[in-house]
Amino acid sequence: MEILVAIKRVPATGGRIVLTADERAIDTRHLGFTVSPHEECAVEEAVRIVEAGGGSVTAVTLGPEVATEQLRDAMAIGADRAVLLETDGREWDPMETAAAIVDAVQAQAAAGTPYDLLLFGNEAADTGDYQVPIRVAVALDLPWVTGVKALELRDGVAVARREAVGGGWEEFELPLPAVVAVKEGINLPRYPSLPGRLRANKKPIDRVAPTARPSGPTMSRLRLPREEAHEVEILGRGADAAPRVVEVMRTLGVVRS
Amino acid sequence: MILAFVEHADGQLDRLSAESLALARRLGAAVKTGVEAVAIGGESLAAAVGRHGADVLHLAQLDDGDAYVPDAWAAAVGDRIGALGPEAVVAPGSVRGLEVLAVVAARLGLPLAANCIDVHPGDPWSVTRQRWAGSLLEEATLEGPVKLLSAAPHAFPADEMVAGATDARIEPFAPTIGERERRVRVARRLAPETGGVSLTDARVVVGGGRGVGSAEGFAMIEELAGLLGGAVGVSRAVTSAGWRPHTEQVGQTGARIAPDLYIACGISGAIQHIVGCKAAKTILAINTDPDAPIMAQADYAVIGDLREVVPAIAAALRRS
Numbered sequence: 138m139e140i141l142v143a144i145k146r147v148p149a150t151g152g153r154i155v156l157t158a159d160e161r162a163i164d165t166r167h168l169g170f171t172v173s174p175h176e177e178c179a180v181e182e183a184v185r186i187v188e189a190g191g192g193s194v195t196a197v198t199l200g201p202e203v204a205t206e207q208l209r210d211a212m213a214i215g216a217d218r219a220v221l222l223e224t225d226g227r228e229w230d231p232m233e234t235a236a237a238i239v240d241a242v243q244a245q246a247a248a249g250t251p252y253d254l255l256l257f258g259n260e261a262a263d264t265g266d267y268q269v270p271i272r273v274a275v276a277l278d279l280p281w282v283t284g285v286k287a288l289e290l291r292d293g294v295a296v297a298r299r300e301a302v303g304g305g306w307e308e309f310e311l312p313l314p315a316v317v318a319v320k321e322g323i324n325l326p327r328y329p330s331l332p333g334r335l336r337a338n339k340k341p342i343d344r345v346a347p348t349a350r351p352s353g354p355t356m357s358r359l360r361l362p363r364e365e366a367h368e369v370e371i372l373g374r375g376a377d378a379a380p381r382v383v384e385v386m387r388t389l390g391v392v393r394s
Numbered sequence: 395m396i397l398a399f400v401e402h403a404d405g406q407l408d409r410l411s412a413e414s415l416a417l418a419r420r421l422g423a424a425v426k427t428g429v430e431a432v433a434i435g436g437e438s439l440a441a442a443v444g445r446h447g448a449d450v451l452h453l454a455q456l457d458d459g460d461a462y463v464p465d466a467w468a469a470a471v472g473d474r475i476g477a478l479g480p481e482a483v484v485a486p487g488s489v490r491g492l493e494v495l496a497v498v499a500a501r502l503g504l505p506l507a508a509n510c511i512d513v514h515p516g517d518p519w520s521v522t523r524q525r526w527a528g529s530l531l532e533e534a535t536l537e538g539p540v541k542l543l544s545a546a547p548h549a550f551p552a553d554e555m556v557a558g559a560t561d562a563r564i565e566p567f568a569p570t571i572g573e574r575e576r577r578v579r580v581a582r583r584l585a586p587e588t589g590g591v592s593l594t595d596a597r598v599v600v601g602g603g604r605g606v607g608s609a610e611g612f613a614m615i616e617e618l619a620g621l622l623g624g625a626v627g628v629s630r631a632v633t634s635a636g637w638r639p640h641t642e643q644v645g646q647t648g649a650r651i652a653p654d655l656y657i658a659c660g661i662s663g664a665i666q667h668i669v670g671c672k673a674a675k676t677i678l679a680i681n682t683d684p685d686a687p688i689m690a691q692a693d694y695a696v697i698g699d700l701r702e703v704v705p706a707i708a709a710a711l712r713r714s
């Protein structure tokens with residue numbers, strides 16, 4: 138089973154977001170970088186499938202040179218190789234991102250080892266465009282499903298389960314090859330081991346120059362949502378605050394009598 | 395014309411669809427054009443859709459009835475775009491709304507702006523959309539002969555129009571659906587697991603973060619939740635450590651909750667956690683650090699070690 142898993146480098150913002158002076162990006166000078174938890178789970182799922190049934194996992198990202206850090210992270214938990222669709226740092230829109238991933242998938246097929254399964258995160262952590270996996274599936278005429286929280290492969294069929302509106306689950310069956318976008322909760326990703334990290338440094342990263350074809354939406358500026366100014370009322374310190382807490386709970390009407 | 399894709403459950407217009415009709419109505423007024431709706435099945439929606447401002451309800455008649463066959467639903471919407479030439483298509487910010495519109499966009503080769511909170515028609519159209527699940531906003535321009543947009547959940551009112559509402563006129567249509575569009579469908583439905591207070595319906599949620607310290611530490615969080623008839627919620631630090639299941643995670647990649655009271659114990663208040671709980675009416679933070687970011691969101695706080703504070707609150711509740 139040949140599996141492609143697509144990840145996107147994003148800043149690990151903590152308690153608040155600070156923008157650059159031109160308001161066109163997050164100020165990342167004091168931040169680390171990561172990928173969406175959904176994508177961490179996609180990598181873990183791919184590695185588990187290959188551990189159980191053989192094959193290989195390729196991680197792909199479209200982003201600047203520094204995004205090799207996220208590809209190494211994926212290889213540290215078990216991806217076999219990686220492809221960097223290298224950009225000059227401009228933010229690519231979801232249409233051109235999908236088109237570049239499609240090109241990479243087709244190049245792999247032309248080389249004789251087509252992917253059987255394309256795994257994605259459900260939505261990117263930063264832009265949350267909710268469309269790259271579907272655009273890839275439509276362009277390649279592949280069956281697809283999003284929001285997946287349980288995945289099983291049986292005889293060339295992917296059985297994928299996701300939460301249904303109004304509770305419970307809905308299950309889809311997709312003939313492979315297929316596109317599957319997963320959500321955090323599908324598995325609990327392992328932490329990379331030290332030997333895993335060392336091995337990752339020796340694994341190959343293919344660099345490809347993707348074709349730019351901007352189409353939008355085109356970001357003009359970022360801004361923080363307006364927050365209503367409000368003061369926190371300190372009810373006290375330590376255990377002594379408990380009676381005041383219960384008083385507040387009473388006024389809120391949440392204490393059961 | 396502005397075309398709104400609407401969904402329904404048990405014959406009722408669903409809430410997010412009502413919100414997206416509010417966006418469609420706004421756009422219709424701005425461009426001085428009418429609003430029409432398109433749905434898969436759902437004769438009973440004519441009155442509701444009319445009260446939300448649509449003149450016509452285009453009803454797709456599919457061989458699969460109203461079973462969810464995503465590509466077929468997208469083909470039906472695409473069929474009406476071809477036949478009616480709307481200026482824009484608006485979808486609800488639901489799982490199905492987002493994915494059906496994404497297929498439509500991919501097939502037409504058009505850009506799509508997901509989770510918009512504001513839209514201004516013009517040349518070009520400008521949109522404000524959510525990034526980072528709403529922690530950050532993006533102002534962007536949107537091109538294309540048909541503007542494709544989805545409404546962010548809870549960014550538009552779900553209210554009906556007050557004046558001038560009549561039932562929408564039903565216009566059935568039967569799009570041609572190929573075999574490839576019917577490849578993927580809901581093969582089976584599984585009933586929800588029962589038992590316990592559900593996180594998203596609970597009036598009180600007691601949240602535990604890394605500060606709880608261990609899986610065992612959650613006994614006191616569960617006890618407090620139990621005393622209040624509430625549910626346990628957790629941060630990602632907790633699920634990543636394997637202390638609690640992901641079904642309890644609150645935040646960007648977990649559940650969005652809106653209880654009357656959220657008690658955040660040992661949670662720092664990262665933006666990805668806050669987007670999941672900011673709809674709570676009241677937030678009480680229990681934290682050793684008076685400068686934790688959660689304090690900027692909380693209405694009340696207790697500064698102290700949760701391992702002392704939480705049992706003391708439980709004891710006081712039991713006494714009262």
Ligand SMILES: Cc1cc2nc3c(=O)[nH]c(=O)nc-3n(C[C@H](O)[C@H](O)[C@H](O)COP(=O)(O)OP(=O)(O)OC[C@H]3O[C@@H](n4cnc5c(N)ncnc54)[C@H](O)[C@@H]3O)c2cc1C
Binds near residue numbers: 647665
């Ligand atoms: C794309 C993305 C998506 C994410 N999605 C989510 C999500 O859905 N949900 C989520 O929660 N996170 C999410 N995160 C992670 C998030 O950024 C934070 O890392 C996480 O919320 C931190 O959890 P925490 O507050 O429990 O831990 P910490 O940030 O480590 O905070 C622990 C807090 O406990 C306090 N504390 C310690 N000991 C005690 C004590 N004895 N008594 C009282 N207080 C104590 C400390 O002062 C501190 O404030 C996401 C991150 C990314 C990048």
Ligand SMILES: Nc1ncnc2c1ncn2[C@@H]1O[C@H](COP(=O)(O)O)[C@@H](O)[C@H]1O
Binds near residue numbers: 260
């Ligand atoms: N720049 C990128 N590089 C690689 N994969 C991406 C990129 N952008 C989006 N994706 C993939 O597409 C998924 C959905 O992204 P989006 O449609 O942008 O919300 C992500 O979780 C990734 O798996």
